[in-house]
Amino acid sequence: MPRPEALEAPVETLAGVGPAVRRKLGRLGIATVGDLLAHRPRRYESAAEERTIAALFGEDEAVLDVVVRRASARRRGRLHILTAHVADETGEIRATWFNQPWLEPRLSPGTRVRMRGKPNRYGFQVSSFDLGDAIETADFAPVYPSTADLAQKTLRTLTESVLRLARDVGEPLPASVRSLAALPLRADAFVGIHRPSSEDAAERARRRLALDELLTLQLALRRRALERETLVAEPLPPAAELAARYRDVLPFTLTGAQERAIGEIDGDLARATPMQRLLQGDVGSGKTAVALYTLLRAVEAGRQGALMAPTETLAEQHYLTLEAICAELGVRVALLTSSLTARERRAAHQLVASGDVGIAVGTHALIQREVEFAALAVAVVDEQHRFGVEQRAALAEGRSPHVLHMTATPIPRTLALTVYGDLAVSEISAPPAERKPIVTAWVSEERSSEAYTRLCAHLDAGRQAYVVCPLVEGSETKLARAAEDEAARLRANELAGYRVGCVHGRLKTRERRAVMAAFTAGELDVLVATTVIEVGVDVPNATIMIVQEADRFGLAQLHQLRGRVGRGAEQSYCLLVSRHPDELSETATERLEAMVSTTDGFELAERDLEIRGEGQLVGARQSGLTDLHFTRLRADRDLLERAKELADDGVGEDFLADEVERLLGEAEHVGES
Numbered sequence: 001m002p003r004p005e006a007l008e009a010p011v012e013t014l015a016g017v018g019p020a021v022r023r024k025l026g027r028l029g030i031a032t033v034g035d036l037l038a039h040r041p042r043r044y045e046s047a048a049e050e051r052t053i054a055a056l057f058g059e060d061e062a063v064l065d066v067v068v069r070r071a072s073a074r075r076r077g078r079l080h081i082l083t084a085h086v087a088d089e090t091g092e093i094r095a096t097w098f099n100q101p102w103l104e105p106r107l108s109p110g111t112r113v114r115m116r117g118k119p120n121r122y123g124f125q126v127s128s129f130d131l132g133d134a135i136e137t138a139d140f141a142p143v144y145p146s147t148a149d150l151a152q153k154t155l156r157t158l159t160e161s162v163l164r165l166a167r168d169v170g171e172p173l174p175a176s177v178r179s180l181a182a183l184p185l186r187a188d189a190f191v192g193i194h195r196p197s198s199e200d201a202a203e204r205a206r207r208r209l210a211l212d213e214l215l216t217l218q219l220a221l222r223r224r225a226l227e228r229e230t231l232v233a234e235p236l237p238p239a240a241e242l243a244a245r246y247r248d249v250l251p252f253t254l255t256g257a258q259e260r261a262i263g264e265i266d267g268d269l270a271r272a273t274p275m276q277r278l279l280q281g282d283v284g285s286g287k288t289a290v291a292l293y294t295l296l297r298a299v300e301a302g303r304q305g306a307l308m309a310p311t312e313t314l315a316e317q318h319y320l321t322l323e324a325i326c327a328e329l330g331v332r333v334a335l336l337t338s339s340l341t342a343r344e345r346r347a348a349h350q351l352v353a354s355g356d357v358g359i360a361v362g363t364h365a366l367i368q369r370e371v372e373f374a375a376l377a378v379a380v381v382d383e384q385h386r387f388g389v390e391q392r393a394a395l396a397e398g399r400s401p402h403v404l405h406m407t408a409t410p411i412p413r414t415l416a417l418t419v420y421g422d423l424a425v426s427e428i429s430a431p432p433a434e435r436k437p438i439v440t441a442w443v444s445e446e447r448s449s450e451a452y453t454r455l456c457a458h459l460d461a462g463r464q465a466y467v468v469c470p471l472v473e474g475s476e477t478k479l480a481r482a483a484e485d486e487a488a489r490l491r492a493n494e495l496a497g498y499r500v501g502c503v504h505g506r507l508k509t510r511e512r513r514a515v516m517a518a519f520t521a522g523e524l525d526v527l528v529a530t531t532v533i534e535v536g537v538d539v540p541n542a543t544i545m546i547v548q549e550a551d552r553f554g555l556a557q558l559h560q561l562r563g564r565v566g567r568g569a570e571q572s573y574c575l576l577v578s579r580h581p582d583e584l585s586e587t588a589t590e591r592l593e594a595m596v597s598t599t600d601g602f603e604l605a606e607r608d609l610e611i612r613g614e615g616q617l618v619g620a621r622q623s624g625l626t627d628l629h630f631t632r633l634r635a636d637r638d639l640l641e642r643a644k645e646l647a648d649d650g651v652g653e654d655f656l657a658d659e660v661e662r663l664l665g666e667a668e669h670v671g672e673s
């Protein structure tokens with residue numbers, strides 16, 4: 001009998017896991033032995049050819065069997081570099097390990113090491129190794145998503161030790177379904193992903209687990225859809241005078257794609273069931289104009305709209321954009337953030353509750369928890385990756401608002417329909433016409449001065465620029481201090497003589513607004529910023545961006561950051577600065593290469609799904625799709641279809657009930673943190 005509770009045991013119960021390892025595993029999202037079992041290798045190493053030092057060639061991967069002559073370590077910034085001179089009968093070479101300080105005392109002269117890696121211009125960069133007589137480096141070995149300070153070897157040993165628990169996972173699929181599609185048992189699949197006999201076996205195992213995962217998702221979506229069918233909304237009368245005036249007031253003509261989305265939204269708003277529509281479009285494609293239209297439709301009907309953003313900065317940014325246009329239209333907008341004083345907040349709540357305010361803008365948390373609307377008819381939810389918020393607090397007289405979800409993390413339309421299941425999808429596929437694609441370059445640290453020279457050339461031509469500070473681990477305060485220090489350093493060095501401002505999450509609202517306003521007005525040349533500028537900031541005259549230590553950011557995050565430039569008609573540039581490629585992890589390299597190769601958000605989203613999983617992305621934003629551990633959306637379309645059919649037949653409903661519940665519960669809490 002399976003004992004699912006065995007999988008709930010914390011990782012500390014395993015031999016070799018103390019507080020330090022537990023913390024490192026925690027950063028990968030691994031807390032229990034079950035999590036460890038579900039930690040999917042990102043690829044497998046097949047046996048590499050064993051060579052002698054003299055026979056190393058080019059950059060070909062190889063295995064060396066050598067003896068340590070001497071070893072030494074040094075630090076460069078955060079990087080710990082361990083170098084060992086190693087030799088075999090044909091010669092000697094310098095081998096390097098990054099961030100594995102614990103290894104130093106074990107590399108005493110005379111120690112035998114088998115190591116796998118690649119020759120590079122410094123010698124030999126080690127990717128995996130065995131001390132003494134083990135032979136793991138030559139096996140068909142899993143390579144796990146990991147952090148710089150957690151060795152593959154540790155993960156391999158730990159996963160090996162939990163494989164015996166695989167039978168405790170149980171089996172949601174009946175034998176009839178399994179045999180029809182020749183699917184392995186779930187338990188065998190868990191063993192198969194960690195210890196496959198071949199690439200094919202690994203892939204079969206992965207697909208089995210992907211099917212379970214997609215089935216869970218489909219069951220959840222089906223439940224959600226059933227619940228929604230019972231909701232009633234206020235149908236809105238057709239667009240009229242205010243909608244027309246809005247088009248007049250806008251400083252541009254809406255694009256065909258924007259008009260198409262608006263048409264679809266108008267259709268939804270006329271119905272007595274609440275709209276549940278996903279508006280997806282790349283960064284800068286012009287979603288906000290569509291969102292404001294939707295909100296104004298509520299106001300026009302004598303009702304209210306709410307715009308919910310994930311962060312305070314974004315809420316403020318939206319407020320400023322909306323307020324400018326709404327003032328011309330005579331529509332009152334209120335901003336609700338936690339930085340209001342108690343008295344300001346009471347006043348704002350009062351205005352919303354009395355109906356004096358037509359549109360309320362705020363964070364998800366505030367609007368959902370605290371605000372009573374006189375007559376909420378439309379809610380726009382920005383950058384909400386999951387199924388979307390529920391409207392608990394927003395319910396008025398048993399009626400639900402029409403909801404528009406906006407996301408700039410697009411996934412292909414057919415997949416969106418399946419993954420979001422119960423949402424209708426509108427897509428803004430083409431940005432406003434006159435934009436030129438942003439030119440992106442990847443520059444290594446030694447040459448960052450050239451990047452600043454380039455940036456200054458833009459400033460001298462009257463343009464503006466962003467410099468994005470490195471992510472630092474730790475509190476928001478620490479991050480803020482690092483940003484301030486960096487701004488001061490740049491003012492004294494690379495950017496001497498220019499007007500440099502700084503924004504970060506620790507500024508008071510008033511201060512942050514003042515800096516942003518000065519930058520927008522052209523009173524600052526450069527904005528040094530943390531990722532608070534990731535979304536929403538919109539200054540068309542800013543044409544160049546430098547992202548420092550770009551290797552530490554996630555792909556979605558880099559794409560969002562890059563979207564801050566290229567907003568006007570000028571050619572824009574994004575310069576990604578990182579350590580030397582030899583010192584980067586494989587996934588960091590893949591991310592930066594992806595950024596250089598395309599500006600297409602859809603393509604990057606797919607690449608991201610392929611690459612993702614590396615734990616060293618401090619502060620990487622969670623998206624709903626991160627929860628798909630095993631699915632590869634592009635390759636698994638057939639599984640999506642199968643999962644849908646199975647869910648319609650109720651297969652696995654009882655077995656997966658808890659997981660479905662958890663998924664729905666999490667979805668509800670998104671945005672409240």
Ligand code: ADP
Nearest residue numbers: 252253254255283284285286287288289432538
């Ligand atoms: P998104 O929210 O999709 O990232 P925004 O709505 O912020 O994009 O729009 C990005 C920029 O494009 C803004 O400066 C906006 O004023 C401008 N814009 C939006 N629609 C159009 C349009 N139809 N023509 C020209 N510029 C537009």
Ligand code: MG
Nearest residue numbers: 284287288536
């Ligand atoms: Mg936007």
